[in-house]
Amino acid sequence: MERDGFLELRGVASRYGSTQVLSDIDLSIAKGEFVALLGSSGCGKTTLLRLLAGFISPSSGEVKVRHRDVTHLPPDKRGMALVFQSYALWPHMTVAQNIGYGLKLKGVARAEIASRVSAMQAMLGLEGLEARKPQALSGGQRQRVALGRALAIDPEILLLDEPLSNLDARIRLSVRHELRALQKRLGITAIHVTHDREEAMVMADRIVILNAGRIAQHGSPEEVYNRPASAFVAAFMGAENVLSLNGHPDGDAFMLQAGPANEATTVQLAGRHLLPGAVEARFRPEAAHLFAKEEFLPRRPGVAFRGEVLAVAYPGGHWRHVVRLGDREIMADAPQAFSPGMRVAVHVPAESLFLFNSPTS
Template sequence: MNGHAFLRVENLNVGYGGTTVLSDLDLSIGKGEFVALLGASGCGKTTLLRTIAGFAKPQAGAVSVAGRDVTKMPPDKRGMALVFQSYALWPHMTVAENIGYGLKLQRRSRDDVQTRVTQMQALLGLGGLGNRKPGQLSGGQRQRVALGRALAIDPEILLLDEPLSNLDARIRLTVRHEIRSLQKRLGITAIHVTHDREEAMVMADRIVIMNAGRIEQQGSPEDVYNRPASPFVAAFMGAENLLTMQARVSSDHVELMESAISPSTVTSRTGRELLSGPVELRFRAEAARLTRAGERAPPGAGVLELRGQVTSVSYPGGHWRHAVNLGDQEILVDADQPFDQGEAVKVHIPENSLFIFNA
């Protein structure tokens, strides 16, 4: 772990009843860093966020901020602010009153509260809306009010619990850009819980992928996208196509053995921890290239070639998506032009887009 970590989680164990949710979890986050906790429902990411915030109590382990142990401190003493998925605004209060609520709890003077609220409204594009109630605002405006309430108290750490999931797709793009811009401008440390891969990729400096209460992999968005450490991470980051093959591993290369659907292919090992025997291959639909079976262009060095038949074609937007049958396996492949249903095709996957794991 980073010795200069601003927020540190060590040997954290959290459970409810007899169920363990987090086990021996370690995580360190630098000052001013934006970290996304990414994973499917039930993986423990929200429990981790709530434990950092002080709303869930660990059975073991510690949480510290700037070297100060906050494990047993109440939420309001930790220097953190939490933005909820549901906004959690007071419906009877105005925008200004909601933004200033935390400041009133801190017993700040009326002038201080008014000055800070005005600053937050200007920062978040809420000028002129101070007297409106939450029910008179759009979803995006309500989320900005919730963000303003969190930022008004000058927290050291901003915690975001899926704050964009209730917004429609168009507004979500705008608000996530605003949150990221604000975080960078203010230099605040942020932890963002999400199950949306694209949201994590465009907002975070570092992505922490969680699975079954543990950290499966963490790294920059480019790192976890291009170098997944496990089949779970590869699938979660979009490489949902799965094939099983036999491989022969040498010091520098991996030979994918000839099969009914493909010729023998030698690809670079590139530091992979692999053993000879059965392997899982994962790749993204957009990473593969589709050609007609009769085309004779060589696939290129390290490129896996598969032979199959198109079983269905759809248009999700921007490309055509083809389901390709490979005997007892089926994959999805994107192309700029549609191929005919029933047409014999070849699928080419370049080695840098092919993720190989021992089965």
């Protein structure tokens, strides 16, 4: 099986008038890989997907499939299929007609269309619904019809433009697992655009995080979650608590100085290249451990902060606290509630503390 260079983007850039949407995109996707393009609105992920599909042309760079240049080929010559966010089903057509539409455009014989549509309906749990029109279907059923239409033409590459965003939360959880299982069973290469971090984490083999038209980081879900390459990636992956600390490198460690709200301590650099002076420290609310100040005695590597609880809420499964640390406010989760006004200690384990050079360094 071909594992490297099945789908390649080299130096891809895209402009809309004077606006640079994508810049210097270099990416190699293996055959059978599920890649999630993750980023906030306006980062360029949908533009990149449309460029792959052939709906727009890059202002520079090239797109290759099996080392064949497809940069300027029309969409129907690329061996790809796109599932749209809105599903884009024909309202006057039945389920069977919608699924078979691409095959009809390709001139496939009527009997073959009927056979392949029947197989798609069976695979996607749409049996008995072939005569219904889209308005008589649920959101999850419409999503399956759109997926069936894309898969019926037997594409090598499946492009997914936030196809689950119109589903309610409960259905979305089940459909995402069904879609992932189907992709693995068929061995198809999939590129999935989403702004939902959890969706990317549970579905993808690899996550590509885009920021302002550039790749900020790509890697396995575990890698981008536990080893973010920048403050932006850390924040996007949930480490939204941010504090300004000071310190300096010392061999393989970084010596953090005591500050208005933190104790002096040492953390391992773990491959990070930090400069002396101010650093930006980020961590997730669930990574912080909350203690009553008088009972806290640090035993493990990490950083201890002194603070005051400002507010507490119960989102389910844990208590979430807003804690003032010096001149900053952070969020910290705990299995029990600490009352507003209570003085607390916040301990962040070293492995959960992400340090980056401050922009002012």
